[in-house]
Amino acid sequence: MKISASLVTLRTGALTLLLSTALVGCGLLGGGGSGGDAKGRLAAGAKGRSFTVAAAGDVLIHPELTTQAQQDGKAGGKGGMDFGPMMASVKPVISKADLAICHMETVLGKPEGPFRGFPDFVAPPQIATTLKDIGYDTCSTASNHALDHGEGGVKNTLDALDKAGLKHSGSARSQKEAGTPLIMDVKGVKVAQISFAGGFNGREVPKDKPWLVNKTSLDAISAAEKAARAAGAEVVILSIRWGTEQQPAPNALQLSLAKKISEKTGINLVIGHRAHVVQPLEKVGDIWVAYGLGNQLARHEVPSGLSEEGIIGWFEFAEKNGKWDVRARYAPTFVELPPELEAADPAVKVADTGQVKDHRLIEVTAALKNGSAVTPERRARYELAYERTQGTLLNRGGGKDGLAPLTNR
Template sequence: MSNYPLSYKLSWLPRFVKPSLVGDARDFAPMAGTLMNPPPKQTVRLAFVGDISAVANRSAPHCDPAIKALLGTTDLVIGNCESPVVDRPSAVLGTRLGTHHVMSERFLAEALTAVGIAHEKLVLSLANNHVLDQGVAGFDETVAALQRLGIRTVGLTANGPVVPVRVGPLDIGLTAFTLWRNADESAFTGRVSMDSDLGRWPRDGVDLLCAVPHWDWEFRHFPRAETRALARRLAGQGIGLIAGHHAHVVQPVERIDGTIVAYGLGDFLGTALTRQPWPGRIGFILIVDVSADAGTRGTIASYRLHPFIRLRAGDHERLVLVEALEGRMRDKVAGRLKAIFPSPPTDEGVPA
């Protein structure tokens, strides 16, 4: 059985149709920030993207060349694999109804090519509520498919709580967990990380520890108080960067001492339904520059959220940076971002 409270289940459809803006943007940080001035001489660039699924795409997405160029500047990309990667779904009825996710290995490979993400530069979290949608066999097939594609994974109990990744001269530690399940806890136990207590997790030899949590409630632009409290606890336990998933809409950024918390990046490829109300089609690419200089290794030098939107194009989506939008849609997206962030920058794709 899933672990969603009844109030959550009852609010899912209303919030999907009209994502909530209940919250105060003044509690949070701008969409971009510089933490080191002057900047370090040597940096490593990380990119975090949102949930990845084939639910809204029958063929590979079309990607704005500017997005491909942006991702091409990075040394490592981290995202969430929201759908099991299997060629034939076992949960046939649920898959047809949209309650159970599925994504073929071929689609994932073609989608990554379309957006310009090299497999060797990609890490995908499997710690999410949908990972067992096609059963234990589908979970095993997913792990095997990602291995065949040469994509590293995080959020599996078999990998240990922290996965070290060498990125240029730095050692980045990645950890992931899910607070939500679409199946019984016994199916997740021993396969998927559900542990959000990082106090006892190893971090020796890691320059920067990053967490990729699957948390909070869906279709709410502002995180719940419980989610913010967990972020503070994680920051106190040494996590320097947190990039969250599961809300399926963009959420704000918070700076907790030296820790950057991006509560929700939205979807990178649509995961809710084929036709989704426009606020749920806004996503973020989080770009983080990390110092590799002696004396400040692993310190976050700067961060920036790059907003984009997913537009329908026949049987697939078209990913477009907000700065390339025109007319009414651009105004609508700009208004939504202003409601979530206290002072969004006027350059690099965020309209004033």
């Protein structure tokens, strides 16, 4: 386990690297390390404490992904559901981070179901086990779907995360839980995660239980940060659900709120969700803001091309002169979607089209290095995902502040 056993284990509620050069056989860009077992270490010459954070996009389990997990469980001889094969390719990145953060978009149900898709999701809790297995430590749970099934849905979700060994922030089962910040010991540094969402698909947070899920406001975010600091946090990371769905550009509210967070709080890093597509990563004042990490794993009813693309944000924290310097990197990801065979000509085989047979999350840089193992059709799609993701991430000037790919192609 990457986080020290001396965790403060409760969540926040209403108040809330180098990679080893062995990583997928790739060297790091820009002043990387000397190789070997360099987990969590920053560029040569960095002094003081340091740690790395990996954060990825929405985990949004649509029915097609549940079916795929059932098929993979059967094929692997385990029975039941297995999300492992779908997400295996990102494990080399996620597992190397000192702290890995996911975003749980939907309510989790019981292992045996029933499960539902849009608009009122209930996802299999088996996904939580896979997230833990590939290296995630904590998940944000403040999302627009957090109240899809009321207080019971919140409880089921947090119970499932607890059972899997994942920490969480953003929703709570009690007022006490909500008022206790999530603070994790990461390589000797006390790191807090707070989580907020801008709305809940027209549902209102119950007036008699305002602690159930965190609703975004600058005052609430500031109060959560102050509560975390008072509880001993040295670094505070904000996960926030904001923005306009399917839009690669941050909207005016995102830009305005990011500026206020930078100017009026001491938050060290902002990780954004909601758009389901990649949005830029830029430095606002002294802090990095990832406006939108896209989807980590999803299968929308009408895939847009952009909605299959995402990133793993990689952030290297180094203590310098009593402050935290953060270096930002990214690893593009892509969700492979098999063809809808029931709508296809039965005489045409999948192999004839160059398409994949299964839903799979792809770590794009590693796939592009995989030579002849990747078909020309898939290589072309991965190249498009890489180039488009890079263009979006850099289009607000992040490059001038050092934003670059985590590994070379």
